[in-house]
Amino acid sequence: MVGKTVIETSGAVKGKVKDVMFDLGGGVAFLVEGDDGKDSQVALSKVTGISEHVVIETEPTKDSGLSGYGMTCKFCGAPKSPEERWCPSCGRSQT
16 A cells, blocks of 8 residues: 555545554554645545555535535534534634
């Protein structure tokens, strides 16, 4: 896995797999290094296919209309329930 290019279903290149991470709860994620040198995590549940490349679901854009009290954080795009006023991922206020 390490060294494979990560591509979104939209065709955008996310970066290269730098490492595979495991947590005590059984979760698996790829540590992906972007072209800008910044690392991000991609949960295995977002992977739609693995062959020559790792293909992941396209991340929603911040202006997708799902922000605020919708289903994603208006700052980081992480999924959240409509009742949450604070993002469970980045901690920023949704009001």
